[in-house]
Amino acid sequence: MIHARGLTRRFKVRKETVEAVRGLDLDVEAGQLVAFLGPNGAGKSTTLRMLTSLLPPTSGTATVAGHDIATDPTGVRARIGYVGQRSGAGDDHRCRDELVTQGLGYGLRWSEARRRADEMLDMLALRPLARRGPATLSGGQRRRLDIALGLVHRPPLLFLDEPTTGLDPHSRADVWEHILRLRAELGTTLLLTTHYLEEADNMAERVVVIDHGRVIADGTPERLKSDLAGDRLTVTAHDASDAARAAEAAVRMAGADGVTTDGLTVRVRVPNAGAAMPGFLRSLDEAGVKVATAETSRPTLDDVFLALTGRSLRESESAGAAA
Ligand SMILES: Nc1ncnc2c1ncn2[C@@H]1O[C@H](COP(=O)(O)OP(=O)(O)OP(=O)(O)O)[C@@H](O)[C@H]1O
Numbered sequence: 001m002i003h004a005r006g007l008t009r010r011f012k013v014r015k016e017t018v019e020a021v022r023g024l025d026l027d028v029e030a031g032q033l034v035a036f037l038g039p040n041g042a043g044k045s046t047t048l049r050m051l052t053s054l055l056p057p058t059s060g061t062a063t064v065a066g067h068d069i070a071t072d073p074t075g076v077r078a079r080i081g082y083v084g085q086r087s088g089a090g091d092d093h094r095c096r097d098e099l100v101t102q103g104l105g106y107g108l109r110w111s112e113a114r115r116r117a118d119e120m121l122d123m124l125a126l127r128p129l130a131r132r133g134p135a136t137l138s139g140g141q142r143r144r145l146d147i148a149l150g151l152v153h154r155p156p157l158l159f160l161d162e163p164t165t166g167l168d169p170h171s172r173a174d175v176w177e178h179i180l181r182l183r184a185e186l187g188t189t190l191l192l193t194t195h196y197l198e199e200a201d202n203m204a205e206r207v208v209v210i211d212h213g214r215v216i217a218d219g220t221p222e223r224l225k226s227d228l229a230g231d232r233l234t235v236t237a238h239d240a241s242d243a244a245r246a247a248e249a250a251v252r253m254a255g256a257d258g259v260t261t262d263g264l265t266v267r268v269r270v271p272n273a274g275a276a277m278p279g280f281l282r283s284l285d286e287a288g289v290k291v292a293t294a295e296t297s298r299p300t301l302d303d304v305f306l307a308l309t310g311r312s313l314r315e316s317e318s319a320g321a322a323a
Pocket residue numbers: 011012013018019020038039040041042043044045046047195
């Protein structure tokens with residue numbers, strides 16, 4: 001559905017050149033739900049805008065839904081939906097009229113445009129709001145209307161740029177429920193961007209991590225976490241000498257990696273925490289180490305980002321927000 005090679009975009013800002021996307025390769029098969037995850041300014045939106053043919057690449061090539069973004073942008077646009085960060089709905093028309101107008105814009109006949117508009121209103125639970133103007137909708141309802149507008153011509157591929165940013169947790173869950181239902185019912189291939197680690201982890205079957213315009217990791221959330229971050233065992237020792245001996249025992253443990261001590265707390269990365277903990281506790285007991293608490297933890301996608309970049313995605317986000 002998407003095949004991109006060496007996709008690159010530079011911007012000239014005064015005398016400086018910003019390399020927004022650097023040599024991106026990407027293949028997305030039909031039916032996948034792919035999340036682009038990365039901090040502010042990583043190049044996620046720029047990539048989406050190139051793949052949707054809204055922005056020409058500086059170099060590189062891509063075919064999207066079988067059409068070349070450079071030589072056949074019209075062919076690309078007819079086969080995709082794009083929901084940008086800013087709402088595409090105007091404020092002058094009622095929701096249903098917006099949808100019908102959008103359908104007509106895609107070359108549908110009147111009767112077909114009306115039928116599709118009604119179908120989308122039902123699918124995104126907007127029917128009770130059909131006669132309202134977009135300006136009167138809540139953030140979550142408006143996002144659902146944007147998604148309906150992106151889907152009115154039934155594209156096989158839908159791009160969503162931060163579909164849930166700025167929404168409260170309830171509305172985010174609601175938008176997700178609709179996205180997942182659309183996918184199940186229409187089989188739409190979905191490529192979306194998000195800042196929310198938990199969303200990418202829970203909802204996407206494939207996460208493409210982007211940083212400084214490059215893909216730095218690509219895989220299922222489970223795979224990324226086990227390959228790049230690993231599970232963790234954490235024990236809190238009774239006193240400093242116990243902590244030192246616990247750290248020594250951790251270093252000797254088979255498969256252990258990255259032992260750190262913080263006061264009385266010793267942390268160690270292992271491939272499978274559940275399997276490793278009983279043996280670790282036995283070795284501590286044999287060494288006469290007194291343990292106050294012991295716990296296992298699974299890594300998050302933030303641990304993956306940290307392992308890859310040395311930065312936390314959450315910290316990069318707040319730094320970006322403050323900038
Ligand atoms: N039109 C433009 N002119 C100049 N620089 C731009 C332009 N569009 C994007 N950039 C720069 O390119 C880089 C990537 O921006 P982009 O919007 O793709 O990032 P992003 O990952 O989508 O970030 P966010 O999560 O904040 O939306 C940033 O440094 C940004 O400032």
